[in-house]
Amino acid sequence: MLVVLVGQPNSGKSAILSRLTSARVIASNYPGTTVEVARARMLEDKDVEILDTPGVYSLRGLTREQAVTIEILEGNPDLVLNVIDGTSLERHLSLTLALLQYLRARRIPVVIVINQIDRMREKGLAVDLCKIQERLGCRVVGTSAVTGEGIKDLVQAVTQELGSRQRARWGESGPFPDSPAANGTWKPFHRAARELAREVLVHRPESGTSLLSSALGWFDERLDEPLGAWAACALGLFGSWKFLSWALPFLEGFLAFALNPVKILIGKFLESFLPENRLAEVISHALPEGLVLPLSTVLPSMVLAYLLIALIEDTGLLGRYAVLGDSLMGAFNLPGQAVVPFMLGLGCRVPALLSTRILPTDLSRKTASVIIATLVPCTATTSLGLAVLARFRGNPFVPLGVIVASGVFVGQVQKAFHGGRRDLLAIELPPLRFPVLRNILVKTEMRLGGFFAHVLPLLVIMNVSVRLILAYGLIPSAGWLPSFSRKFLGIPGEALGAVLFTMLQRYLAPLFLMQLSLSPREATIAATMVALGFPCLPSQVALSREFGFGYVVLTLAVSTCLFLGWGMVLNLVLP
Amino acid sequence: MSSREGSVMGLHRTLPGRSYEVVRILGTKDVDGVRRQYTAFRLEELGIFPGQTVRRLGSRRPGRTVIVEVLGCRVALSTDLARNVLVKALGDTIARRRNDLDCPDHGQVH
Numbered sequence: 001m002l003v004v005l006v007g008q009p010n011s012g013k014s015a016i017l018s019r020l021t022s023a024r025v026i027a028s029n030y031p032g033t034t035v036e037v038a039r040a041r042m043l044e045d046k047d048v049e050i051l052d053t054p055g056v057y058s059l060r061g062l063t064r065e066q067a068v069t070i071e072i073l074e075g076n077p078d079l080v081l082n083v084i085d086g087t088s089l090e091r092h093l094s095l096t097l098a099l100l101q102y103l104r105a106r107r108i109p110v111v112i113v114i115n116q117i118d119r120m121r122e123k124g125l126a127v128d129l130c131k132i133q134e135r136l137g138c139r140v141v142g143t144s145a146v147t148g149e150g151i152k153d154l155v156q157a158v159t160q161e162l163g164s165r166q167r168a169r170w171g172e173s174g175p176f177p178d179s180p181a182a183n184g185t186w187k188p189f190h191r192a193a194r195e196l197a198r199e200v201l202v203h204r205p206e207s208g209t210s211l212l213s214s215a216l217g218w219f220d221e222r223l224d225e226p227l228g229a230w231a232a233c234a235l236g237l238f239g240s241w242k243f244l245s246w247a248l249p250f251l252e253g254f255l256a257f258a259l260n261p262v263k264i265l266i267g268k269f270l271e272s273f274l275p276e277n278r279l280a281e282v283i284s285h286a287l288p289e290g291l292v293l294p295l296s297t298v299l300p301s302m303v304l305a306y307l308l309i310a311l312i313e314d315t316g317l318l319g320r321y322a323v324l325g326d327s328l329m330g331a332f333n334l335p336g337q338a339v340v341p342f343m344l345g346l347g348c349r350v351p352a353l354l355s356t357r358i359l360p361t362d363l364s365r366k367t368a369s370v371i372i373a374t375l376v377p378c379t380a381t382t383s384l385g386l387a388v389l390a391r392f393r394g395n396p397f398v399p400l401g402v403i404v405a406s407g408v409f410v411g412q413v414q415k416a417f418h419g420g421r422r423d424l425l426a427i428e429l430p431p432l433r434f435p436v437l438r439n440i441l442v443k444t445e446m447r448l449g450g451f452f453a454h455v456l457p458l459l460v461i462m463n464v465s466v467r468l469i470l471a472y473g474l475i476p477s478a479g480w481l482p483s484f485s486r487k488f489l490g491i492p493g494e495a496l497g498a499v500l501f502t503m504l505q506r507y508l509a510p511l512f513l514m515q516l517s518l519s520p521r522e523a524t525i526a527a528t529m530v531a532l533g534f535p536c537l538p539s540q541v542a543l544s545r546e547f548g549f550g551y552v553v554l555t556l557a558v559s560t561c562l563f564l565g566w567g568m569v570l571n572l573v574l575p
Numbered sequence: 576m577s578s579r580e581g582s583v584m585g586l587h588r589t590l591p592g593r594s595y596e597v598v599r600i601l602g603t604k605d606v607d608g609v610r611r612q613y614t615a616f617r618l619e620e621l622g623i624f625p626g627q628t629v630r631r632l633g634s635r636r637p638g639r640t641v642i643v644e645v646l647g648c649r650v651a652l653s654t655d656l657a658r659n660v661l662v663k664a665l666g667d668t669i670a671r672r673r674n675d676l677d678c679p680d681h682g683q684v685h
Contacts, residue, residue: 057620224633
């Protein structure tokens with residue numbers, strides 16, 4: 001049996017899915033967290049499969065998310081759970097009314113889930129459940145996915161609805177406007193929703209608003225002012241920097257200290273059973289090093305970056321950053337919402353590429369995707385690149401400046417190609433919320449799963465490969481490469497070889513550079529070129545899936561032009 | 576530049592703290608490159624359509640993103656988009672009447 005979760009962005013569908021199933025899905029406080037359909041089996045009844053759909057404002061098929069949701073509903077599910085944010089009842093009821101009209105025509109049963117009732121209470125609001133049930137002609141349950149309140153009632157409602165299989169009990173009356181949902185105007189639904197909200201919403205001044213709610217409301221209002229918003233942004237950046245500068249060396253040092261005995265132990269273990277030859281010698285050194293280096297260099301920055309990203313997501317500040325970033329994003333020919341995928345890209349490029357779906361048009365999505373795939377440095381690459389620069393005393397501000405300048409360049413080229421068009425910012429700002437520690441830790445852990453499943457094994461293999469390539473002299477030392485590299489880029493031929501290796505695997509290049517002997521100038525140029533190098537394989541797959549193989553080729557071409565072009569410029573400019 | 580009751584202006588020229596009624600969404604061919612119909616639909620989904628009441632929040636500094644409260648939520652619009660939303664100022668009494676939710680304090684509530 002199939003149950004489908006439908007609702008507006010940021011209503012709490014993913015959090016409800018997590019409560020009803022054992023699925024681990026990321027839920028955040030910004031519209032558009034869910035970009036793909038997630039599915040899982042219900043805990044209480046394994047025969048019931050629950051589908052989480054991306055948030056939609058209407059069912060007109062205007063956006064990809066709306067088309068996907070309509071397609072799923074066309075599949076005639078056994079039950080639909082319409083999730084509503086109770087704190088914005090009027091706004092969410094417009095979709096509910098359209099959905100009910102749509103489902104009534106197909107005789108698909110529905111349960112309305114009024115979520116976030118804990119926050120409603122904080123605001124001194126409540127819903128007259130009897131009245132709304134009577135008006136809508138279907139079951140209504142109040143829940144809080146964060147606290148778990150009302151989830152038992154919801155499970156019971158789902159079980160009963162699925163058990164009764166009463167597909168034909170829709171009444172003919174109801175507050176449904178006459179206007180058709182698809183491709184028609186949405187105004188009648190808003191108006192009907194307003195009337196319904198007036199009928200069923202109850203103000204309870206006696207319950208009062210909590211101190212926390214009042215404080216968050218006060219901060220929300222301050223953030224509407226540019227001064228307050230910039231101050232909050234600056235404070236957030238300063239806090240993140242202070243936190244990173246304190247926690248990162250501590251965590252790196254601790255892990256390096258703790259893992260050193262493991263490294264020695266693995267090395268000795270390998271030496272004990274491998275035959276005594278050159279290959280065995282290389283492997284017995286490279287394997288433990290390849291295991292420990294990522295854990296002590298890459299993992300700490302990933303953990304801290306993901307913690308900070310989760311914190312920003314859950315507080316609701318990400319929406320505010322999108323507003324602040326609207327003028328800055330204009331330089332990349334993108335609307336302010338692009339801040340969201342860019343920020344996610346600082347963690348990992350793959351979810352960032354998928355989250356470009358929150359952008360309004362294909363033009364913005366493609367521009368943002370090219371910039372993310374070629375320029376936004378993920379945590380793993382950043383930490384390895386910084387390790388290279390630290391080792392050879394290179395200048396970290398050069399790659400940073402080059403990345404920003406390249407982003408502006410790519411954006412302007414896209415703009416010129418598309419006749420100066422640019423999408424404009426139009427987003428709903430989520431209210432500020434106090435983050436829940438459990439949610440932040442769960443999200444960080446889920447995102448780190450990718451590190452252990454994909455990045456760590458790759459880094460181990462890459463480290464062994466680099467050592468073998470160096471030991472057996474497989475880097476071309478003759479021919480045109482070294483002379484071209486020295487003359488035009490100012491780096492040794494091996495360093496250019498390392499940059500070219502990013503085509504195979506992005507993490508290989510910094511690992512390779514670390515094995516060379518470079519001057520600060522050479523390290524700065526080489527690290528900058530690596531930062532502009534080819535996107536990693538998972539990013540290429542994501543790009544191909546989203547826009548087709550042609551876009552992968554385009555991205556690789558852009559990367560090649562950028563890293564060769566900037567290498568030559570830096571060779572001319574740097575002292 | 577005036578926000579006198581009844582005068583029509585772009586949303587980007589409104590005064591913070593005041594309520595306005597949306598009169599019209601402009602754009603004959605393109606709204607700065609974005610398809611007009613798409614823009615109108617998108618704004619409509621966010622609750623901005625003729626007849627709707629919006630309240631301007633934040634600052635009125637030129638070039639800044641316009642933040643409005645509509646349907647109980649904050650919606651941010653870029654200035655270029657906001658200038659295509661024509662509004663007229665509402666008197667305080669009308670605005671209060673439109674915004675007040677006439678809710679009963681009885682019944683089985685959650």
